[in-house]
Amino acid sequence: MATLKVPASVPSPAEDSEQLHKAFSGWGTNEALIIQILAHRNASQRKLIQETYAATYGEELLKALDKELSSDFERAVLLWTPVPAERDAFLANEATKMLTANKLVIMEIACTRSSHDLFLVRQAYHARYKKSLEEDIAHHTSGDFRKLLVPLVTAFRYEGDEVNMTLAKSEAKHLHEKISEKCCNDEEIIRILTTRSKAQLNATLNHYNNQFGNAINKDLKTDPKDEYLALLRATIKCLTYPEKYFAKTLRLAINKLGTDEWALTRVVTTRAEVDMQRIKEEYQRRNSVPLDRAIAGDTSGDYEKMLLSLIGHGDC
C-alpha cells in the first residue's frame, strides 16, 4: 500500500504548473509550495504537470527544479517527480556509472518492480541513453556479479500464482546441494533465481526451509564479508519479502554515522507510491520506533518535510 496522499480535489495541471512557476519566481524559492504540490500528486498527475509546464513556459520542469533547489532536497524532488520508469532508468544508469557499479540499486530495480514495469524501465533507458540497460550493466560489471545481474535485469518473469511442487522440491534440493558445497555462483542457482516466477521461487524456498532446517539466507551467510553472497541474500530478500528488505535498507541508512541520504531518498521516492505503508509497519516492528520519527530525528528542513510528506505524514 502506498503512503502518497493526493487531495480529494486536485487542481488542473495548468494551475499546478502556474503555482510551480510562481514558486520559482521573485526573491528566493518557495520550497513549501513545491512540496505542497509535487509531493501530493501521483505519477500520472506529475507527468501531466511536466508536459503542461514545458508547453507553457518553454522549459523542462526538471531543469527548472534543478536550477532552483540544492543538496538533499533537490535530489529528493528530482527523483520523485519523474514517472517510475524514467526514475528507475536514471537510477540504474547512475549506478552503472559509479566506479564500482552500485549493484544493490540495480538488483533492487530488477527484483522489486513488476515484470511489466521492469520492461518499461528498459524502454525508458533506450529513449534516454540510446543504449540498452543490459548493455551498460554487462559492460560495467564482471565475474559473478555480471552473471547474476544481467539475467536479473533482462528477466520477464511469469506473474501467475501457479506453482509446480515437483519442480520446487527438485530445485530446493539442488540449491541445498550447491550451497552445501559452497558453490554459490553455480549456474543452476543463478538460473533458478533469475528465471522462476516469484510464486514458484517462494514455494522452492519454503520447501528448502522445511526440508533442510534453515532459511536459505542463513545458509548463504557463511562469510559476512563476501560481497557476492551479500548480493545473493539481498536478491532473495527482494524477490520474496521486499518490504522487509526496504525496511532494513532504511534502518541501515538512518542508523549510519552521518545518515546515508542517497539510500534514504531512493527508498522513500521509489516506494511511496507502491508499498511504503507495509515498509513502515516492518520498520516499526523491527526498530520499535515509527519511521517518520526516525526520519525526523535524522534529517531537517525542506528535505525532512519532503520525505515526511511522501511517507504520508500530515494532511495534504
Next chain:
Amino acid sequence: MATLKVPASVPSPAEDSEQLHKAFSGWGTNEALIIQILAHRNASQRKLIQETYAATYGEELLKALDKELSSDFERAVLLWTPVPAERDAFLANEATKMLTANKLVIMEIACTRSSHDLFLVRQAYHARYKKSLEEDIAHHTSGDFRKLLVPLVTAFRYEGDEVNMTLAKSEAKHLHEKISEKCCNDEEIIRILTTRSKAQLNATLNHYNNQFGNAINKDLKTDPKDEYLALLRATIKCLTYPEKYFAKTLRLAINKLGTDEWALTRVVTTRAEVDMQRIKEEYQRRNSVPLDRAIAGDTSGDYEKMLLSLIGHGDC
C-alpha cells in the same frame, strides 16, 4: 519486403469466416478456398477472422483447421494463421520440448525479430504457457548453449543507428584475441553479441574484417563439426544479414535428401510478411534458380500451393 499478397478489396472478417466454415462443411474439405482466404490476409486481418470465427461458430478457428487438415499442409496453415508473436511463442516452446532443444529455432526468433516483437513473443509465451520463455530455455539447455541462448532471448537491444567507433574498435580487438586463443565461449564474446545494438555490432564486425583480414565467421570455422561454433556463426549471420541466413536455411531444407519440411514451412510462414522478397533474391543469386521453382520441384499438392501463395506466386 514482404511477399504476402492481399487483394485490393478484402472481404469482411464475417464473410471470410463464413467462407472458411463452408470450406469445412459437407463432403471433404475445400483446401483451395482455405488457401485463397488465409494465404492472402495479413496478420491483423487473420486475427480479426479468428476472433469473428470463434464468436460466430463457438469454436477456435485453429482447432477447426487442425481437425480438417493434415500433414505438411496442416502445419503450414497452423503456423501461418496466428499473429507473429503467438506463432513464435509456439515455435520456441516446441523447440524447448524437443529432446535436444532445437537451438537454431530459438536463436532465429531471438535474433531476427525486432526488440519490440521479441518482447511481444515473451508476453504471448506467458499468456499461453503460464511460464516465461527464458525459464523454459534455461531449464532445457546447458553449458555454452545456455550461456548464449538465454541472453539472446532476453535481450531488448537498442535499435537506433548511433555507432560508437572507439567501442567498435576495442570490441573487435577483443573478439579477435579470444577467437585466436580459441576461447569462443568467452564471456565477453557472448556479452558483445547478446547486448550490443545491431548497428553497433555491424560496425564492430566490419572493423574486425578490415583490421584482421577475415570475416569473423571465417575465423569461427575452425572445426566444422563443433555445434556451438555453428550456432555462434548462425547467430552472427542472423544479427547482421538475416536474408542470407534464411536463404541458406531454405537451400539446405530443399536440397536435403527428402526435403526438411519443418524448416521450409517455418521460414516461409515466418518471413512471408517480413522480408521474403529479399530472401528470394538471395536465394536466386546463390542457387541460380528462383525459389518458387525450387519449392515447386520439391513439394506437391495443397502444401505446395500454400507455400507458393505465401511467397507471392500467382494472383490473389
